[in-house]
Amino acid sequence: MKFTPIFLSFLALSFSLNGISQNKNSNVKPNIVFIYLDDLGYGDLSCYGTTSIKTPNIDALANGGVRFTNGYATSATCTPSRYGLLTGVYPWRNKDAKILPGSAPLLIGKDQQTIPKMLKEKGYQTAVVGKWHLGLGTGIVDWNKQLDAGPNDVGFDYSYIMAATQDRVPTIYIDNGKVVNLDSKDPISVNYDKNFPGQPTGKENPELLTMKWHHGHNGSIVNGIPRIGFVSGGASANWSDVDLADHFLAKAQTYVKIHKAEPFFLYYALNQPHVPRTPNPRFVGRSGMGPRGDAILEADYCVGEIVKTLKDEGVLDNTLIMFSSDNGPVLNDGYYDDALEKLGNHKPNGPLRGGKYSLLEAGTRVPFFTYWKGTITPQVSDALVCQVDLMESIAKLVVMDVKKTDSQDLLNVFLGKSNKGRKNLIIEANTKTAFRQGDWLMIPPYPGDPILAEVNIEVGNSKDFQLYNLKKDIGQKQNLAKSQQKLLSAMVKDFEKIRGNDYKNVEKIELK
Known part of the structure; x- marks a missing residue:
C-alpha cells in the first residue's frame, strides 16, 4: 500500500497532537481524598481477615490498591493522630496535642505547615467534612458568632464539621466557622467544668436517658444521650444523631460534584465506630453485633457512596484515595451499648494486643491502604508506613518542596512501586x-x-x-x-x- 505525501503529513500531525494530548493528561493533578475512620480496629474489616462482619465497599478499595499490614497512626487516641496526619509532625512534640475538650482553642498554628495549605499553593481546592477535634477559636469560644479560628485558617477552603466528637458538647454542625441553624434568641453556652442552672444531666436525671452511661459521659443530655461537658441553649442547632453519617456524606458528595472540574483535596472524617454509636435505623441489627457492628456497616455504606459519587462524576480514575483510622478499637468507651455482650467471635484488634489508649500494637497499628484506579497495582505490602508520612509523600506527588518535618517521602510505597518503608517510627x-x-x-x-x-x-x-x-x-x-x-x-x-x-x-x- 502506498501513502500519499498529504496522508503521511496528516499522520505525522496526528501523532504529534496525540503526544501533546498525552503529555497534557500526564500533568493533570490528581484529586486526593483522605477517608478517616474513628476507633476502627485492625481486625474490624473483612479485608483484614475477619469473617464475622462483611465490609464489601471498603474491601473493594483495599483489595484494589495497596493494603498495608504495617500501617500506623501516630497515636493511640484521636486528637494527636489527626494532628500528625495533617501536619507531618509527631504529636508528642506539641505538649497540647492531647485529647481536647469540645471548647479547646485551635491546636494547629495558623502559620504552621499543613497538607491543605501545601495543596492550595499547587492550585487545589481543599475541604474537610466530618469530625474535626483539633480545637476552634483562639481563646474562649463564642459559639454565637463567626469563630475566629478553625479549619479555614489552616488551609481548608471549605469546612463542614463537628467541633470535637459525637459524645462531647456542643452537638452542632459548623459550616465554615458558623454554627448551622442557630437561633439568636437561644444562644449556646458551653462549660466543661460545671453545669448550667436547671439543665438536666446524665448523672442527675437517668430517667431522661435513652442510652445509659458507663463512665465519664454523664454531663448534658442531648437527644436522650448523656455527653461529656455541659451545654445550655442552641436547641435548634442540635444534630440528629441517627442522621449524622448521612448528613456528612451528603456534604462530601456535594463538594465532589461542585469541584469535579478542578483538582481537589477532600479530608472526609467519619465518626464511626466512635461512641455514642447511633447508626441510622436502616442499619440497626444488620451486623448482629449491636450498635458498634452496625456503625461499621454504616461506615462501609458511606465509603461505597462517596466512591460511587467519584465514579459517577467521572473523576475516580484521577483520584488517589487514602484510607485509615485514627487509632485502634475500644468496646466499652463510656456507654452501655452491648458492644461487649454481642461481640461473639469477632476480634476488633485481630491478632494484635491492646487497643485504643495503648502502646501495644492494637493502639496504633490500624487499617491503612491506598487506592488509585488504573495507577496502583493491587497488592499487599509489609512496608512500615505511618500517617505522618502523607505530608512529604503528597508533596512529592504534586512536585513541591516543603519544610522538613517527621514525615518521610514514601510516595513510591503508597503507589505500590516500592516495598521499602520507614526504618523506624515513634508511636504515642x-x-x-x-x-x-x-x-x-x-x-x-x-x-x-x-x-x-x-x-x-x-x-x-x-x-x-x-x-x-x-x-x-x-x-x-x-x-x-x-x-x-x-x-x-x-x-x-x-x-x-x-x-x-x-x-x-x-x-x-x-x-x-
Missing part, C-alpha cells in the same frame, strides 16, 4: 512513647496499671523494658528484653536520639 499513647525499628518494638518502663480498668484494655505499662519481635510474634506474647540486651540497648539509644531523654515525664491517662 497519652504522652507515653515507644519505638518501632525494623521488626522490633521497644516499650520503655512506665508507671501505672497495666490494664485501663474502665475500658478493660492493656495499655503497655510495665516496670520493665519490653521488647518484641513483631515479625515472629505479632501478638506480643514473648518479651525478649532480657535475652536481647545488646539490641535493647541499641534501640534505646536510637530512640533517645529522636525522642530525647525526657520520655519518662508522662501524664495520667485521659479517657474520652
Whole structure:
C-alpha cells in the first residue's frame, strides 16, 4: 500500500497532537481524598481477615490498591493522630496535642505547615467534612458568632464539621466557622467544668436517658444521650444523631460534584465506630453485633457512596484515595451499648494486643491502604508506613518542596512501586512513647496499671523494658528484653536520639 505525501503529513500531525494530548493528561493533578475512620480496629474489616462482619465497599478499595499490614497512626487516641496526619509532625512534640475538650482553642498554628495549605499553593481546592477535634477559636469560644479560628485558617477552603466528637458538647454542625441553624434568641453556652442552672444531666436525671452511661459521659443530655461537658441553649442547632453519617456524606458528595472540574483535596472524617454509636435505623441489627457492628456497616455504606459519587462524576480514575483510622478499637468507651455482650467471635484488634489508649500494637497499628484506579497495582505490602508520612509523600506527588518535618517521602510505597518503608517510627499513647525499628518494638518502663480498668484494655505499662519481635510474634506474647540486651540497648539509644531523654515525664491517662 502506498501513502500519499498529504496522508503521511496528516499522520505525522496526528501523532504529534496525540503526544501533546498525552503529555497534557500526564500533568493533570490528581484529586486526593483522605477517608478517616474513628476507633476502627485492625481486625474490624473483612479485608483484614475477619469473617464475622462483611465490609464489601471498603474491601473493594483495599483489595484494589495497596493494603498495608504495617500501617500506623501516630497515636493511640484521636486528637494527636489527626494532628500528625495533617501536619507531618509527631504529636508528642506539641505538649497540647492531647485529647481536647469540645471548647479547646485551635491546636494547629495558623502559620504552621499543613497538607491543605501545601495543596492550595499547587492550585487545589481543599475541604474537610466530618469530625474535626483539633480545637476552634483562639481563646474562649463564642459559639454565637463567626469563630475566629478553625479549619479555614489552616488551609481548608471549605469546612463542614463537628467541633470535637459525637459524645462531647456542643452537638452542632459548623459550616465554615458558623454554627448551622442557630437561633439568636437561644444562644449556646458551653462549660466543661460545671453545669448550667436547671439543665438536666446524665448523672442527675437517668430517667431522661435513652442510652445509659458507663463512665465519664454523664454531663448534658442531648437527644436522650448523656455527653461529656455541659451545654445550655442552641436547641435548634442540635444534630440528629441517627442522621449524622448521612448528613456528612451528603456534604462530601456535594463538594465532589461542585469541584469535579478542578483538582481537589477532600479530608472526609467519619465518626464511626466512635461512641455514642447511633447508626441510622436502616442499619440497626444488620451486623448482629449491636450498635458498634452496625456503625461499621454504616461506615462501609458511606465509603461505597462517596466512591460511587467519584465514579459517577467521572473523576475516580484521577483520584488517589487514602484510607485509615485514627487509632485502634475500644468496646466499652463510656456507654452501655452491648458492644461487649454481642461481640461473639469477632476480634476488633485481630491478632494484635491492646487497643485504643495503648502502646501495644492494637493502639496504633490500624487499617491503612491506598487506592488509585488504573495507577496502583493491587497488592499487599509489609512496608512500615505511618500517617505522618502523607505530608512529604503528597508533596512529592504534586512536585513541591516543603519544610522538613517527621514525615518521610514514601510516595513510591503508597503507589505500590516500592516495598521499602520507614526504618523506624515513634508511636504515642497519652504522652507515653515507644519505638518501632525494623521488626522490633521497644516499650520503655512506665508507671501505672497495666490494664485501663474502665475500658478493660492493656495499655503497655510495665516496670520493665519490653521488647518484641513483631515479625515472629505479632501478638506480643514473648518479651525478649532480657535475652536481647545488646539490641535493647541499641534501640534505646536510637530512640533517645529522636525522642530525647525526657520520655519518662508522662501524664495520667485521659479517657474520652
